[in-house]
Amino acid sequence: MALPLWIEFFEDLQNVRGRSRNTIMAYRRDLELYDEYLKISSHLPGFYDLMKKRGLSVRSQARVLSCIRTYLRFCESRGHKSPQIQELHLPRVHTKLPQLVSIETFYKLFDSCKTENLFRTARNEATLLLLFGLGCRVSELISLNLSDYHATDLTITITGKGGKQRIVPLTANLNQELQVYLKEIRPHLVNPQTGPTVIVNDRKRRPSRVDIWRWLSSWSKRAGFEEPVSPHQFRHGCATSLLEAGADLRSIQLLLGHRSIQTTQIYTTVTSKTLSDTINHHHPLSSQKV
Secondary structure (H helix, E strand, C coil): CCCCCHHHHHHHHHHHCCCCHHHHHHHHHHHHHHHHHHCCCCCCHHHHHHHHHCCCCHHHHHHHHHHHHHHHHHHHHCCCCCHHHHHCCCCCCCCCCCCCCCHHHHHHHHHHCCCCCHHHHHHHHHHHHHHHHHCCCHHHHHCCEHHHEECCCCEEEEECHHHCEEEEECCHHHHHHHHHHHHHHHHHCCCCCCCCECCCCCCCCCCCHHHHHHHHHHHHHHHCCCCCCCHHHHHHHHHHHHHHCCCCHHHHHHHHCCCCHHHHCHHHHHHHHHHHHHHHHHCHHHCCCC
16 A cells, blocks of 8 residues: 555544545545556556546546545645645536426325335335435435434434434424324334334335335336436435425525535525526516517
8 A cells, every 4th residue: 555644544534524434435445546546657647547547437536536635635634745735636527406306206106106015005105205304315214213203392313424413303294194104004014123213124124225226216117207216316306395495505404414505505506497497488488589
């Protein structure tokens, strides 16, 4: 390993910065690629060519370079000079507007998640309601435990990236649906080995990410969608719906657990595009020459 402070850097990521396991593994892969290149050349511009040869997209290249920059800054903070940090130039990444679940799409999925088993149907409906109602990540959904739900406060505690927790308020309707699910439905889906998970898969265990993706793919197919709806589209749909209804960005940031308000601001672009499309489609002057 040609890179100094390797162990110290990853200890800092995990224990000080509280990064998730997936994030740490991504850092490791990116830095291993950088270390691989340094064994061949120290001429940094050639590293851009290596990333292109490996088929990395512009967005992936930007992620790798951002990772390297974070590592080099850590080294500098520990007294290691890193002049190559001045040569790191992140490529311009064109922000892609997130796909989202509209209320119409949600209801089509809600109708399509029904099965012959009434208890599994109720479980499927609860899954959709939590995804759309909380705007949570799929990893946050599957990690929900019974102790995270606070019926008297109408809140639920979500554990996000790096183990960071946030308390999310529940609407009265969502709270009522969740109470019914936990009291009347969940007991029929579990066994003594199930554990405290809120959502239970068909094997009476905590669902995996693959389980949620598989369910959504099946329901999307039944609903007649050309492409399966992803769990993250519910998160985007929740945020965009709130913004269009007048919620402020700071509140949405807290709901989604974004570290930076800049991440949340992407939804202002989405609603602006929606407004533009609406005007172009419905305004009387959009189809007439003055």
